Amino acid sequence: MIPERELFWHAGPKTLFYLLSLVSVSIFFYGLTRHISVWKKGLKKEKIHLSCKSIGSVIKDGIFAGRILKGDISAGIMHLLIFWGFSFLFLGTIVLAFDHYIYHFLFGKKYLFFSFSLEVAGIMLILGLFLAFIRRYVQKIGRLENKREDFIVLLWLVLITFTGFFLEGLRLSYQNPEWKKFSFFGLLFSNIFSKDTAYMIYPFFWWIHVLLSLSFISAIPFTKLFHMIASPLSIYIKDQPYFIVPVEEREDVFTYRELIQIDACTRCGRCVEICPSSGVGEPFAPRDVISLIKEKIFFGKKTEYDPKLIWYCTTCGACLEVCPIYIPPFRIIRELRAREIEDGTRVPALMAQTLERLYKYNNPWVSSKKRTEWVKGLDIIDITKEKEEGLLCYFVGCTTSYETRAQEIARSFSKILNRCGVRFGILGRKEPCCGDIARRVGEDGLFEDHTISCIELFQEYGIKEVVTSSPHCLWTMKNEYPLLKDIDISFFHYSQILERLINEGVLNFKKGLNIKVTYHDPCYLGRHNRIFDSPRNVIKAIPGIKLIEMEHNKENSLCCGGGGGRMWQEELDVDVKMSERRIMEVYDTGAEIVITCCPLCLIMLEDARKTKGLEESLKVMDLNEFVLMALE
Amino acid sequence: MNIILCVKQVPDVTEADIRIKKDGKDIEKEDLEMVINEWDNYAVEEAVRIKEKYGGKITVITLGDEESEDVLRRALAMGADEAIRIDEEGFEGSDPRGIALGLYHVIKDLPFDLILTGAQSADMGWAQVGVLLAGMLNIPYATLAVQIEIKDKKVIVKRELESNTFENVELPIPSLITIQSGINEPRYVSVLGIRRVRKLKIEEKFLDDLEIPPDKVGEKGSIIESMKLMPPPEGKGAEIIEGSIEEVCERLAQIIKEKGGL
Numbered sequence: 001m002i003p004e005r006e007l008f009w010h011a012g013p014k015t016l017f018y019l020l021s022l023v024s025v026s027i028f029f030y031g032l033t034r035h036i037s038v039w040k041k042g043l044k045k046e047k048i049h050l051s052c053k054s055i056g057s058v059i060k061d062g063i064f065a066g067r068i069l070k071g072d073i074s075a076g077i078m079h080l081l082i083f084w085g086f087s088f089l090f091l092g093t094i095v096l097a098f099d100h101y102i103y104h105f106l107f108g109k110k111y112l113f114f115s116f117s118l119e120v121a122g123i124m125l126i127l128g129l130f131l132a133f134i135r136r137y138v139q140k141i142g143r144l145e146n147k148r149e150d151f152i153v154l155l156w157l158v159l160i161t162f163t164g165f166f167l168e169g170l171r172l173s174y175q176n177p178e179w180k181k182f183s184f185f186g187l188l189f190s191n192i193f194s195k196d197t198a199y200m201i202y203p204f205f206w207w208i209h210v211l212l213s214l215s216f217i218s219a220i221p222f223t224k225l226f227h228m229i230a231s232p233l234s235i236y237i238k239d240q241p242y243f244i245v246p247v248e249e250r251e252d253v254f255t256y257r258e259l260i261q262i263d264a265c266t267r268c269g270r271c272v273e274i275c276p277s278s279g280v281g282e283p284f285a286p287r288d289v290i291s292l293i294k295e296k297i298f299f300g301k302k303t304e305y306d307p308k309l310i311w312y313c314t315t316c317g318a319c320l321e322v323c324p325i326y327i328p329p330f331r332i333i334r335e336l337r338a339r340e341i342e343d344g345t346r347v348p349a350l351m352a353q354t355l356e357r358l359y360k361y362n363n364p365w366v367s368s369k370k371r372t373e374w375v376k377g378l379d380i381i382d383i384t385k386e387k388e389e390g391l392l393c394y395f396v397g398c399t400t401s402y403e404t405r406a407q408e409i410a411r412s413f414s415k416i417l418n419r420c421g422v423r424f425g426i427l428g429r430k431e432p433c434c435g436d437i438a439r440r441v442g443e444d445g446l447f448e449d450h451t452i453s454c455i456e457l458f459q460e461y462g463i464k465e466v467v468t469s470s471p472h473c474l475w476t477m478k479n480e481y482p483l484l485k486d487i488d489i490s491f492f493h494y495s496q497i498l499e500r501l502i503n504e505g506v507l508n509f510k511k512g513l514n515i516k517v518t519y520h521d522p523c524y525l526g527r528h529n530r531i532f533d534s535p536r537n538v539i540k541a542i543p544g545i546k547l548i549e550m551e552h553n554k555e556n557s558l559c560c561g562g563g564g565g566r567m568w569q570e571e572l573d574v575d576v577k578m579s580e581r582r583i584m585e586v587y588d589t590g591a592e593i594v595i596t597c598c599p600l601c602l603i604m605l606e607d608a609r610k611t612k613g614l615e616e617s618l619k620v621m622d623l624n625e626f627v628l629m630a631l632e
Numbered sequence: 633m634n635i636i637l638c639v640k641q642v643p644d645v646t647e648a649d650i651r652i653k654k655d656g657k658d659i660e661k662e663d664l665e666m667v668i669n670e671w672d673n674y675a676v677e678e679a680v681r682i683k684e685k686y687g688g689k690i691t692v693i694t695l696g697d698e699e700s701e702d703v704l705r706r707a708l709a710m711g712a713d714e715a716i717r718i719d720e721e722g723f724e725g726s727d728p729r730g731i732a733l734g735l736y737h738v739i740k741d742l743p744f745d746l747i748l749t750g751a752q753s754a755d756m757g758w759a760q761v762g763v764l765l766a767g768m769l770n771i772p773y774a775t776l777a778v779q780i781e782i783k784d785k786k787v788i789v790k791r792e793l794e795s796n797t798f799e800n801v802e803l804p805i806p807s808l809i810t811i812q813s814g815i816n817e818p819r820y821v822s823v824l825g826i827r828r829v830r831k832l833k834i835e836e837k838f839l840d841d842l843e844i845p846p847d848k849v850g851e852k853g854s855i856i857e858s859m860k861l862m863p864p865p866e867g868k869g870a871e872i873i874e875g876s877i878e879e880v881c882e883r884l885a886q887i888i889k890e891k892g893g894l
Binding site: 352 | 663667820827
């Protein structure tokens with residue numbers, strides 16, 4: 001006998017099966033169009049480009065679970081087993097349909113190979129589901145939120161798979177074919193019932209299997225199973241060019257990109273696990289905000305997030321770093337803030353005060369325009385007064401200009417530049433705020449104003465190269481200005497300039513320093529601007545220095561708690577501050593000095609050092625101060 | 633509920649070094665930023681909340697120079713519907729009566745149910761314009777309101793009195809209420825909000841149009857004369873600590889310790 005299998009053996013009526021299939025697929029497509037219609041609302045004039053790199057990402061992070069494996073191998077294995085098992089079984093069904101309706105080729109050895117493959121796929125799926133159960137309900141992994149949906153989806157898949165194998169067993173028990181050993185797993189179920197009983201109950205279980213499977217298909221767009229469609233899309237669009245809609249033209253809050261990303265979230269909770277705000281016990285969790293918006297936008301639930309919560313986010317970007325499908329909750333939260341700012345009635349009082357100060361006085365710190373107090377006693381060119389073209393423009397930034405501790409950054413950096421004979425100048429009293437704070441807290445009108453004043457000033461004085469104190473200014477100027485206006489200016493952070501001076505041999509250290517230090521990666525320098533090595537190279541260029549890394553470093557760095565407007569929102573702090581958690585990690589390294597590269601980090605860590613009583617054992621220094629110390 | 637709002641632009645002196653002009657009658661305002669008078673900001677918010685609840689129209693009025701259009705635009709962005717600016721020319725040096733007179737001659741021809749003003753201004757602090765205006769219009773008034781409730785064509789106002797006591801009064805409509813700070817939390821006005829009202833027309837009135845005898849307003853018409861402006865004298869108990877931040881903090885901590893504060 002030639003090995004093969006008769007489709008619809010002892011089952012039917014076929015017409016009813018076709019009818020139900022049609023219903024199930026229709027429900028699926030109805031659900032799908034509902035999602036697409038929401039995505040379309042966010043789609044303005046931009047196009048989604050075809051990109052090989054993005055397809056590569058989908059393959060790597062989708063099909064091969066790249067990011068799911070990262071940091072949680074068991075989760076990765078679970079997902080790979082379920083994904084590959086499910087995909088093979090799904091493909092198998094398509095092949096079977098092809099064989100049945102179009103061209104019969106599944107017989108003999110080909111059939112045996114096919115049958116064996118599906119058997120393996122089924123086992124993979126079962127193992128994956130088993131692992132999922134263990135993780136969720138035995139190990140009780142902290143970041144997993146257990147909602148009813150999670151249980152039902154899992155149970156559903158388990159039932160489909162088991163009824164499938166069970167049916168196979170019944171069939172084998174009746175047919176008893178000589179090639180049955182190729183269906184080794186289904187065979188286990190073949191001895192439960194006698195040949196006649198198996199034949200009798202087969203149709204009943206066939207229908208159960210069919211109904212479970214068909215309803216599963218129609219449930220996809222209405223449950224978290226929809227990530228099968230939205231997650232690959234979310235990975236695909238992550239590298240699509242960003243755009244900023246001018247505030248006066250903006251209608252809906254979210255862009256298509258954000259809508260797809262919100263839609264793709266499976267609530268895996270990695271963002272909650274890594275979030276520095278959640279980490280110190282603040283009531284904010286990125287996942288919760290995303291899933292509340294998702295329920296509201298896509299499933300019409302009347303859920304409302306607490307508007308206070310969106311102000312906790314420091315926009316540090318740690319969540320994006322761990323999200324398996326590249327959802328950036330901080331960008332979505334920024335859009336929610338923009339909505340709150342426009343409404344105005346629920347903006348926290350301190351935030352409103354800061355923004356009003358920014359509007360009137362061009363800085364978030366004091367109601368004064370005396371920006372150049374820090375210059376006293378230093379010889380620095382004011383580009384707006386002495387028109388000398390081609391100078392490196394040092395954009396000092398608000399915090400570095402006004403805040404006493406941070407002023408030391410500007411003073412020491414200027415001294416180093418002077419020592420190295422670098423021709424540079426500042427914008428003096430005319431220097432505006434770069435717009436970072438406004439952008440991060442959703443005051444997009446003010447952000448536009450700041451952007452335009454900065455660009456106009458750069459152009460007026462023929463500035464081609466800008467170096468900033470703050471990684472926040474750098475991020476805004478380098479990545480967001482070009483989205484509003486075409487500019488031909490290069491932007492750098494001072495750590496890059498220092499590195500350049502060392503490489504050129506202009507800056508060199510004759511004396512050594514015999515000190516153990518550690519380096520704190522500012523979120524906006526590291527994660528956002530991807531500058532991890534420049535400051536480290538500068539530190540390592542000083543002879544005798546021992547650089548110890550903290551537990552969280554580089555892209556996993558812990559936020560100091562100062563970004564995204566949090567510097568001016570002290571009322572949100574809880575018992576433990578983010579900066580205190582970070583300073584304790586510094587302390588654990590045994591380093592004598594923690595070096596950082598951002599005015600906000602400097603202030604936050606300096607405060608934490610004092611509140612934690614580490615004044616004796618630990619010093620917080622800016623990279624410039626440290627370099628200057630090594631030089632003097 | 634149609635509301636008329638009277639607002640004023642004042643210099644922001646929260647963190648400014650104030651210098652007195654040579655003639656000793658005013659402060660140097662050149663380097664100062666102008667903002668809406670704090671009390672008036674609460675009045676705008678209160679008016680907008682009343683409008684959101686009961687409907688109606690808000691007309692906001694100021695007496696000032698062209699620059700003071702900013703406070704009108706701000707009020708429009710918050711939810712006011714129309715704005716009138718009475719040009720300052722001829723009113724310079726007015727006492728509260730002169731200013732109230734200017735406002736009166738504009739308001740007397742307008743229909744309204746309520747007039748809201750700030751309880752006082754941050755710069756001169758007379759706290760009289762509101763009540764004088766009520767007197768001229770011959771309508772009842774309540775001052776220092778910390779809560780306003782509207783019930784069947786009547787207004788119940790909670791007034792702040794001394795040493796943490798309050799008084800509830802009932803006023804008919806129309807009437808005038810002066811608003812105490814803290815009555816509400818004024819909403820944030822976004823740049824977008826201000827841009828949206830940029831093109832709204834602001835009605836302008838000039839002294840000549842108002843049929844006010846010029847000798848009733850301005851310095852000439854003022855029965856109060858500002859003689860001399862001076863900073864408060866240094867008290868005997870005051871010690872100005874000088875030096876670097878470390879030195880200042882050390883000295884401060886020492887004083888607190890000495891006085892038994894720690």
